[in-house]
Amino acid sequence: MRKSGISLLLMLFAIAGWAQESKTEKKDSTPPIIVEGTFENVPDGTVIKVSERYGNTMGYFSRENEGVDTVRNGKFRKVYYPLTEVNPRKNVDEYSITARYNGANLTGHLDFYVSPGAKATVTGVGTNLLNWQAKSDNPKQIEANEYRAYFDEKLPGYWDLIRRHRSIDEEDDDYDSVIKKVKESDSLYVEYMVDFMKNRKYSSVFAKELSNLSRYFLEGRNKSLRGKATKLLAIVPEEEEKNDGFIIDAKKYLVLPKYAPIKIGEKLHDFVLYDHQDKEHHLTEFNGNGKYLLLEFNSRTCVPCMEHRQNDALNALYKNHSDKVDMLMVNCDAKYYWDIECKDPKKYGRDPWNEWNDKKDAEDIMQRYGTESGPCYFFVDKDGTILGRISDTENLQEAINKYFKL
Numbered sequence: 001m002r003k004s005g006i007s008l009l010l011m012l013f014a015i016a017g018w019a020q021e022s023k024t025e026k027k028d029s030t031p032p033i034i035v036e037g038t039f040e041n042v043p044d045g046t047v048i049k050v051s052e053r054y055g056n057t058m059g060y061f062s063r064e065n066e067g068v069d070t071v072r073n074g075k076f077r078k079v080y081y082p083l084t085e086v087n088p089r090k091n092v093d094e095y096s097i098t099a100r101y102n103g104a105n106l107t108g109h110l111d112f113y114v115s116p117g118a119k120a121t122v123t124g125v126g127t128n129l130l131n132w133q134a135k136s137d138n139p140k141q142i143e144a145n146e147y148r149a150y151f152d153e154k155l156p157g158y159w160d161l162i163r164r165h166r167s168i169d170e171e172d173d174d175y176d177s178v179i180k181k182v183k184e185s186d187s188l189y190v191e192y193m194v195d196f197m198k199n200r201k202y203s204s205v206f207a208k209e210l211s212n213l214s215r216y217f218l219e220g221r222n223k224s225l226r227g228k229a230t231k232l233l234a235i236v237p238e239e240e241e242k243n244d245g246f247i248i249d250a251k252k253y254l255v256l257p258k259y260a261p262i263k264i265g266e267k268l269h270d271f272v273l274y275d276h277q278d279k280e281h282h283l284t285e286f287n288g289n290g291k292y293l294l295l296e297f298n299s300r301t302c303v304p305c306m307e308h309r310q311n312d313a314l315n316a317l318y319k320n321h322s323d324k325v326d327m328l329m330v331n332c333d334a335k336y337y338w339d340i341e342c343k344d345p346k347k348y349g350r351d352p353w354n355e356w357n358d359k360k361d362a363e364d365i366m367q368r369y370g371t372e373s374g375p376c377y378f379f380v381d382k383d384g385t386i387l388g389r390i391s392d393t394e395n396l397q398e399a400i401n402k403y404f405k406l
Helices: 139-154 158-167 175-196 204-220 223-235 238-243 247-253 303-307 312-320 335-341 363-368 396-403
Strands: 033-040 047-053 068-070 075-081 094-101 110-113 118-126 132-135 272-274 281-284 291-297 325-331 354-356 374-382 386-391
Touching: 033 094, 047 075, 068 075, 094 303, 110 118, 110 132, 110 139, 110 204, 118 396, 132 139, 139 204, 158 175, 175 223, 204 223, 204 247, 223 247, 238 247, 238 335, 247 363, 291 312, 312 325, 312 396, 374 396, 386 396
Parallel strands: 033 118, 291 325, 325 354
Antiparallel strands: 033 075, 047 068, 047 094, 094 110, 118 132, 272 281, 291 374, 374 386
């Protein structure tokens, strides 16, 4: 989802009033957390969404209208009740913030840590959440701030560079110089963070940072640095290596892949996938049926992935051109969530077109198609040739017009 190789994840979104406490929680539920924010150059009316980590996964969630507040006079305050009755993770202290203004998602997200019954404070300048920071007395938050302080000391100005990278166009005069600086800075980022993390102990913070770090190696970049980063997996306990969603994610990019990423102009690479009725399918079954294929990689339980989904363009394509275009969402959720959580269309939604999952945590298929977190779209010709691909930051409708002759 990000160009820099340091990004990820995850949150539900809705709109609610100013600092409303949940009226649905039981009195004997886990004590709430309090989140207070003070900002500069963040417009009033910006909607702040607090979500909690779901179990050991990479996903964050909250009930509809829960965890939402609005910035007023540069401030917000939210009392949030952890959803312990539906969240399998006990002693919840891991949260994330996303934001919207005028219906559009602000850039980035802010992960933070706070113990039940305690308070976290958030400060920031501007509408890019990369420039926001959190504080609390939770040991994980203190550790996370140690990571941030180390990195800011080693690479001052890095976040400004990344913000510029996100907004730059090829027509801009400084495009080449910015791209060159980003590549140089990314290499330094990996070297500095590997050096810092090799003496750290495993924790939730360590796992997230390793996941962030691993994304630098998407599409197989810099194998020598990959080897150094892979050694950090030795710090992870065996049980957590199997169960921690962030560690599982990191291994997708640190362990040498089985496949080279597919290229534009190549044919679809076949994989076995399953629908919600557990019927077996093949990607290649779309080949030669006289229709284009829009292939979407996404995750129902990844909240920012679904928030960044361009539903208007998808629904219009299905409504107006389903006779000329097949549509398939490759669901990249882990097997448990596909088999259990995603079975309920009321919980995560359901489209009228195909949605399949490989029941193998999508590791191989994501490697082969060179995808990260969703959404990512591939445009496939009638004979199975890949015509193009775009990420969530590009305009889906424009790409549909470009690749499909409708």
